[in-house]
Amino acid sequence: MNLKFISTFLCFVLLHSSKTFGDHFTNQSDLETYVVHLEFHDQLFSNSKDVLLWHQSFLPTNLNHSSRILYSYRHVFNGFAAMLSSDEVREMEKKPGFLSARPQRIFQMHTTHSPSFLGLHQNVGLWNASNSGKCEFNVTNCNKKLIGARNFVQPGMLPIDENGHGTQTSSIAAGNFVDGANFYGNANGTAVGIAPRAHVAMYKVCGVLWCAEWMILDGFDAAIEDGVDVIVIPMGFGHPPFYDDAIAISTYSAMAKGIFVSGSAGNHGPGSGTVMNEAPWILTVGDSTTDRKISAVAVLGNGAEYEGESAFQPTNFSQKLLPLVNGKACESLNTSNVKGKIVLCDTSGDLSRNVKGGRVKNAGGAGMILMNEKYRGSTTFSEYDVVPTTQVSYKDGQEIINYVKSTSTPVGTISFKGTRMGDKHAPTVAYFSARGPFIPSQGILKPDIIGPAVNILAAWPTPIAGQMFDLLYGTSLSCPHLAGVAALLKNAHPNWSPAAIKSAIMTTADIVNLGNDPIQDETLEPADLLTIGSGHVNPSRANDPGLVYDIQPEDYIPYLCGLNYTDDQVSLIVNKKVHCTTSIPQSELNYPSFSIPTESSAQTYTRTVTNVGEASSAYTVEVYGLKGVEVTVQPKILKFTALNQKASYNVTVKSLDLTGHSQGYIIWSSDRHSVRSPIKVFPHISVI
Numbered sequence: 001m002n003l004k005f006i007s008t009f010l011c012f013v014l015l016h017s018s019k020t021f022g023d024h025f026t027n028q029s030d031l032e033t034y035v036v037h038l039e040f041h042d043q044l045f046s047n048s049k050d051v052l053l054w055h056q057s058f059l060p061t062n063l064n065h066s067s068r069i070l071y072s073y074r075h076v077f078n079g080f081a082a083m084l085s086s087d088e089v090r091e092m093e094k095k096p097g098f099l100s101a102r103p104q105r106i107f108q109m110h111t112t113h114s115p116s117f118l119g120l121h122q123n124v125g126l127w128n129a130s131n132s133g134k135c136e137f138n139v140t141n142c143n144k145k146l147i148g149a150r151n152f153v154q155p156g157m158l159p160i161d162e163n164g165h166g167t168q169t170s171s172i173a174a175g176n177f178v179d180g181a182n183f184y185g186n187a188n189g190t191a192v193g194i195a196p197r198a199h200v201a202m203y204k205v206c207g208v209l210w211c212a213e214w215m216i217l218d219g220f221d222a223a224i225e226d227g228v229d230v231i232v233i234p235m236g237f238g239h240p241p242f243y244d245d246a247i248a249i250s251t252y253s254a255m256a257k258g259i260f261v262s263g264s265a266g267n268h269g270p271g272s273g274t275v276m277n278e279a280p281w282i283l284t285v286g287d288s289t290t291d292r293k294i295s296a297v298a299v300l301g302n303g304a305e306y307e308g309e310s311a312f313q314p315t316n317f318s319q320k321l322l323p324l325v326n327g328k329a330c331e332s333l334n335t336s337n338v339k340g341k342i343v344l345c346d347t348s349g350d351l352s353r354n355v356k357g358g359r360v361k362n363a364g365g366a367g368m369i370l371m372n373e374k375y376r377g378s379t380t381f382s383e384y385d386v387v388p389t390t391q392v393s394y395k396d397g398q399e400i401i402n403y404v405k406s407t408s409t410p411v412g413t414i415s416f417k418g419t420r421m422g423d424k425h426a427p428t429v430a431y432f433s434a435r436g437p438f439i440p441s442q443g444i445l446k447p448d449i450i451g452p453a454v455n456i457l458a459a460w461p462t463p464i465a466g467q468m469f470d471l472l473y474g475t476s477l478s479c480p481h482l483a484g485v486a487a488l489l490k491n492a493h494p495n496w497s498p499a500a501i502k503s504a505i506m507t508t509a510d511i512v513n514l515g516n517d518p519i520q521d522e523t524l525e526p527a528d529l530l531t532i533g534s535g536h537v538n539p540s541r542a543n544d545p546g547l548v549y550d551i552q553p554e555d556y557i558p559y560l561c562g563l564n565y566t567d568d569q570v571s572l573i574v575n576k577k578v579h580c581t582t583s584i585p586q587s588e589l590n591y592p593s594f595s596i597p598t599e600s601s602a603q604t605y606t607r608t609v610t611n612v613g614e615a616s617s618a619y620t621v622e623v624y625g626l627k628g629v630e631v632t633v634q635p636k637i638l639k640f641t642a643l644n645q646k647a648s649y650n651v652t653v654k655s656l657d658l659t660g661h662s663q664g665y666i667i668w669s670s671d672r673h674s675v676r677s678p679i680k681v682f683p684h685i686s687v688i
């Protein structure tokens with residue numbers, strides 16, 4: 001079977017700057033790239049030429065069409081991308097079959113040990129042994145791993161990764177075994193992706209720092225046509241309604257064709273309501289740490305030690321206690337104050353860690369203790385620093401400052417301990433991990449899951465100082481982990497739908513850390529369900545979930561109608577003509593988790609589970625947590641006599657406190673399985 005991935009890898013070229021060509025009728029600088037949606041056409045086009053001709057009929061006849069139409073879509077939706085003036089768009093609006101046109105948006109990219117942290121091991125379980133895409137490289141550059149590479153950014157350009165984003169994300173999802181992978185000797189070991197035997201197809205859809213909407217849509221259109229199994233989208237854009245969101249629309253078409261989509265929640269945490277890629281047919285992935293640290297310990301004159309991190313591990317750093325001085329933001333340092341000292345810097349201001357380190361070094365400082373600002377909490381990074389450094393948590397930084405204030409001769413040093421495993425707090429949610437709720441659809445709990453995204457050793461395309469790998473952090477790293485897991489599950493269960501795979505991943509997730517405490521966020525307090533969703537992915541358990549909450553593509557239609565979208569808006573998303581005759585409240589979608597508004601009256605929601613465990617089995621229900629909420633589940637036992645048999649249950653929820661938040665779990669257990677759904681009850685924010 002073919003397991004392939006789409007990844008946004010980067011290259012340089014702005015479409016606007018390569019602007020076209022000679023129409024005599026329009027001032028070229030008035031043209032903008034529009035994405036045009038047309039009504040679904042029942043008559044199936046047999047070839048792309050007919051589609052193109054029909055799309056061209058929406059443009060004025062006196063134009064050179066091939067200089068204006070950038071891409072004619074067939075799979076993601078019915079429509080095209082074109083360079084148009086606003087007058088031309090106004091003319092187009094009068095033609096029958098026109099639905100909408102708007103200027104395209106620009107998307108941001110969300111910038112090995114994690115497989116074994118996730119419990120994956122060679123030759124056992126999910127990793128036990130198990131080949132076509134279009135290659136625009138010279139044939140020899142594609143191989144059994146990279147089976148496709150296509151460029152959508154500029155005609156004639158090779159699909160080469162000039163920035164690194166696509167190489168990183170694909171190595172995490174599907175990288176093969178590489179012995180002796182390390183970053184400056186740190187994190188040394190065998191590097192491997194989550195689905196090492198999967199094949200990769202790459203679709204280059206981005207410029208250096210951003211991705212144009214029409215190119216992303218091209219990539220999706222081609223990936224769907226090429227028959228990929230899993231799509232990774234490590235990028236995002238704001239929170240538009242689904243009918244106005246290129247990613248929501250194109251991922252719906254992908255899902256409807258059985259393709260699993262893993263998307264990053266975004267780097268905009270820790271504030272509430274920041275999550276992206278939140279459509280219910282996408283697995284929305286938040287970000288967490290692993291138990292590996294590249295350890296650098298701040299040692300103080302009073303004997304206190306604070307473990308922080310740095311990938312620069314000098315072996316000759318003096319362990320003699322040196323004077324400590326607080327440089328605050330370390331934007332400007334005075335040599336006479338810092339020479340020969342260890343300088344405390346905080347993460348505030350616009351300067352990067354390496355620039356601050358450079359200022360310390362240039363002013364003659366011996367080392368730097370980089371202290372997190374409050375919002376960064378305990379999340380620290382292993383970077384290759386320019387001066388001996390450790391980055392410590394906000395709490396540790398405050399204690400170090402208190403020590404410095406407490407004595408006239410504060411002293412300390414940094415002790416470098418190399419790569420250490422077994423951090424009992426792991427996984428901890430990273431501060432940057434975006435949080436729910438997704439304001440336009442608060443009846444779906446988001447994010448869905450968290451996965452490794454901090455200090456991940458990933459392949460790098462252009463070796464810097466001989467380093468083929470780099471230690472990276474950011475939301476773009478967690479969604480390829482989950483895409484890899486989905487690829488493994490799809491290989492093990494070829495008949496599971498994208499929703500079934502997603503359910504398996506969610507209901508079996510871990511909700512405790514290695515220390516057996518509830519998973520914590522960056523403040524080291526137990527994390528909210530709007531932060532971790534169902535919890536931390538556990539691939540082996542996901543392979544055997546017992547029951548799944550399945551959703552067919554058409555089940556999303558009553559959900560979309562329930563969002564009060566118009567028939568045209570729903571049609572645009574699902575790429576066929578729809579009349580909203582039935583609609584359901586959002587929380588009624590057969591989702592593996594619950595997000596329920598507090599209401600004065602009791603509300604009942606129905607869920608249907610499908611037996612994918614033992615043919616003959618019985619599950620009993622228990623409800624945990626949910627203070628201030630009365631929850632009843634009917635029936636309390638679900639009995640199965642066959643595989644793929646379905647059973648339904650009702651959950652009735654009555655909030656006793658209409659202003660509070662409450663959370664807990666509904667767990668269905670059999671002799672062998674435990675199927676857990678998180679429930680979050682909270683006053684939904686009204687949208688004006």
Ligand SMILES: *[C@@H]1O[C@H](CO)[C@@H](O)[C@H](O)[C@H]1NC(C)=O
Nearest residue numbers: 024025026027028029030031
């Ligand atoms: C085209 O439009 C730009 C800006 O609107 C204007 O500066 C330029 O003179 C126009 N060129 C022609 C040939 O009309």
Ligand SMILES: *[C@@H]1O[C@H](CO)[C@@H](O)[C@H](O)[C@H]1NC(C)=O
Nearest residue numbers: 020021022064065066067068
């Ligand atoms: C139309 O535009 C295309 C693309 O720029 C160009 O190759 C072609 O020669 C143009 N045709 C005419 C008739 O100008």
Ligand SMILES: *[C@@H]1O[C@H](CO)[C@@H](O)[C@H](O)[C@H]1NC(C)=O
Nearest residue numbers: 123124125126127128129130
């Ligand atoms: C690995 O897969 C083979 C067949 O594909 C099977 O016979 C074997 O039992 C599996 N081994 C493990 C450890 O799962």
Ligand SMILES: *[C@@H]1O[C@H](CO)[C@@H](O)[C@H](O)[C@H]1NC(C)=O
Nearest residue numbers: 136137138139140141157158
């Ligand atoms: C691809 O192969 C052709 C023919 O062998 C050669 O002329 C061309 O330079 C190659 N291109 C690249 C990018 O390697």
Ligand SMILES: *[C@@H]1O[C@H](CO)[C@@H](O)[C@H](O)[C@H]1NC(C)=O
Nearest residue numbers: 180181182184185186188189
């Ligand atoms: C990485 O580990 C391997 C095997 O233990 C060893 O041979 C190699 O020298 C190590 N590389 C570095 C840079 O430490």
Ligand SMILES: *[C@@H]1O[C@H](CO)[C@@H](O)[C@H](O)[C@H]1NC(C)=O
Nearest residue numbers: 314315316317318319366388
């Ligand atoms: C440590 O070693 C590096 C490179 O070998 C050297 O540049 C640096 O000056 C040394 N530092 C000390 C404190 O001896």
Ligand SMILES: *[C@@H]1O[C@H](CO)[C@@H](O)[C@H](O)[C@H]1NC(C)=O
Nearest residue numbers: 332333334335336337338339
């Ligand atoms: C640096 O500090 C010394 C001593 O505190 C002071 O005399 C000098 O003016 C400072 N220089 C600058 C550029 O601030």
Ligand SMILES: *[C@@H]1O[C@H](CO)[C@@H](O)[C@H](O)[C@H]1NC(C)=O
Nearest residue numbers: 440441442562563564586687
């Ligand atoms: C849709 O409209 C109904 C009736 O006005 C309202 O009760 C419901 O809250 C609306 N749903 C959403 C998601 O806005």
Ligand SMILES: *[C@@H]1O[C@H](CO)[C@@H](O)[C@H](O)[C@H]1NC(C)=O
Nearest residue numbers: 604605606634635648649650
């Ligand atoms: C669930 O509730 C619906 C309506 O609220 C009812 O028709 C159905 O019989 C209930 N099912 C169970 C299993 O209680």
